[in-house]
Amino acid sequence: MLRDESARSRRRIPGPTVARLPLYHRALSVMVERGITHVSSSELAGVVGVNPATLRRDLSRFGTYGTRGTGYEVPHLLARVDGALALDLDWPVAIVGIGNLGQALIHSRGFRSGGFRVAVLADVDPAVVGTMRDGIVVEHAERLPEACVREKVRIGVITTPASASQSVAENLVAAGVHSILNFAPVVLALPAGVTVRQVDLAAELQVLAFYHSRPAGGAVVPEAKGEAGTATIEISS
Amino acid sequence: MLRDESARSRRRIPGPTVARLPLYHRALSVMVERGITHVSSSELAGVVGVNPATLRRDLSRFGTYGTRGTGYEVPHLLARVDGALALDLDWPVAIVGIGNLGQALIHSRGFRSGGFRVAVLADVDPAVVGTMRDGIVVEHAERLPEACVREKVRIGVITTPASASQSVAENLVAAGVHSILNFAPVVLALPAGVTVRQVDLAAELQVLAFYHSRPAGGAVVPEAKGEAGTATIEISS
DNA sequence: AAATGTGAAGGGATTCACAGCG
């Protein structure tokens, strides 16, 4: 039993643990919808595809939410994971670059769940600037800083061509945005304190090609202890 | 000096190394375009944002390509990385789900570089099936297996809604595709031997929210040894 | 009896630091 829970919840959380929280969150959401009130670590871990011990340790970093001999109460655990991810807060997002990818994100369910909310859209194409997308007028990228300040944007998403991404990122940072999701295949150079997550679609394909061309090489066909029927999952590792 | 290079090149390559190869590849491509003939590990590592020792060890897993006291010859190294990623081969790709995201991928540069080539498109929407995208007729998802076999597809990309993704994945596997890039927020259950890479856009946002709400917590503001001016990069870890 | 939470072990990847080579 832990005396000072705030001390625990302030400990540093490993990156891999953070990356798994959204998976737990989604699995728990599905369970709530289905009326499942209760899970063991083995069950939840099975759904997400991780080791039960890993799941228990992940959760234990935020406090002790389970009951020995019984497992976890689904709605309660979901609320805790939700809180850990801060999805109960309002997260206005700016999307810069209204091409196919930008529009896909605008309409994606994930970008409108939790506290996420598309608040600012921007582009440089005169044919797009001034038009509406999902009830929001597309601003010219030049006015991005004002718009972000006005809407209190805290997360910026870059879906522009590679050539524009560095300058867009700098504008976002100038507007006080220090969390950036970058889809342009560019390593952004930004001041310390800015968190960048890079999603590189071409790189994902290339990694698949690598493993495909080396069937015996990489982490393929681990042939794990009796766990046939499970795919080799290579998730961002 | 290594006697049997094939022995070395057959060693298992760590996942993180594989994930960095595309970054090296892109940086080297840019250098070739700019006419740069030569790099040291420090220079290339700086561009990509990794430690020079990490870069040297990564490359050394495929053989020894550098010259001591001098560095690496850019075109030669690029050719080697290109070969390691098997980008010199033909990679016909199937994209299932022709929504905004699917179309973004069809037109994305990364999906038409290297040996990648969109060979099959499929969807279930009657308004889309039979129409053309980029010179290719969209097939009905029911005919996906035949089309994949016909076009010798080896990589499948799933950009359908979550509800359809498992069944689409099974169809791809039935057609002999055993490398899948899945954008649906679902943990696919597939036979061993199938490699799945998961790209989860909502999860990326949630991870950003996590770090944003814990400025002192995670890996934010590492305040590393005099390395100001560099962003905290959280890439798929 | 069953399942959590965690000390300890184990396994990898990163980074240091330097021998070796051009």
Added chain:
DNA sequence: CGCTGTGAATCCCTTCACATTT
């Protein structure tokens, strides 16, 4: 002299295994 390639150290995460709790 400068830079690569790599043994060794370090760090971090995963997993085992079990004491603990309900």
